[in-house]
Amino acid sequence: MPELPEVESVRRQLEPLLVGRRLVRVEIADPRLVRPYEPAEVAAELEGERVAAVERRGKYLVVRFESGRVLLIHLRMTGSLRVASPGEQRDDPHRRAVVTLDNGSDVTYRDVRRFGTWLLLEPREDEPYLAARVGDEPLDRLFTAARLGERLDGRRTSLKAALLDQRTIAGLGNIYVDEALWRARLNPLRAASGLDVAELRRLHRGVRAALEHGLARQGSTLRDYRLPDGSAGAMQDEFRVYGRGGEPCDRCGTPIGKTRIGGRGTWYCPACQPLPEAQTVRSSSSLPSRSRRQSSL
């Protein structure tokens, strides 16, 4: 699933291609993309709009039009946007929408699993919509270790679950949470609240470093993620823990462990990221058994 580095990499490629362009023709082939609205109605509303800016909030692409309206695009599991010459990819069975720009090029939206969404909002509707769903931007200058501590304080879940919650920090998903926790040398099953100042600083640095690394590689392509020019990301070759169960830890050589937290595959180094027994979260039913946890220490 595209996370902050993937969505931001898409945004950076789309921005120069879209800003200043008018949407001449819009075709939405999949009703799931815009429900509960009618595809033909949304398409008609979009036609004629001129793009003023392409921004990102968390995992949302925010396409701002000169009219003040905003198209929020969420790629979810397998959505991707491609800029192509007209007619290209016409026989792609997973193509869900096509936007023709006033310079003749097509922006196509492809989605195998069909969980992605396009939501057209009227002027000023975007701010309250996003504020209710998306927390602080972790790469923002104003996002400090102290602020991270405030966001985690009082949370009664594991660190992993708290960091996956988009209202804690925007844009993190399964991959970059595992990568950030490895960098911070914190166990994913640790309680989210009660981190000391040094641990918060490590986590803050770890989150930013993991995301910056992903951005520098234009994201990770595990299956469907592609950049608008059709190229793949390269981060998947440089994961420290994600998907590397049994392989040696880059830092200490211990085999990377794997567990499940909240139904999500979770990778960590049992030696670098030890779990202090007293700080375990016990409230979740999805926690591995005590013996499993101890054997992983």
Ligand SMILES: [Zn+2]
């Ligand atoms: Zn290690």
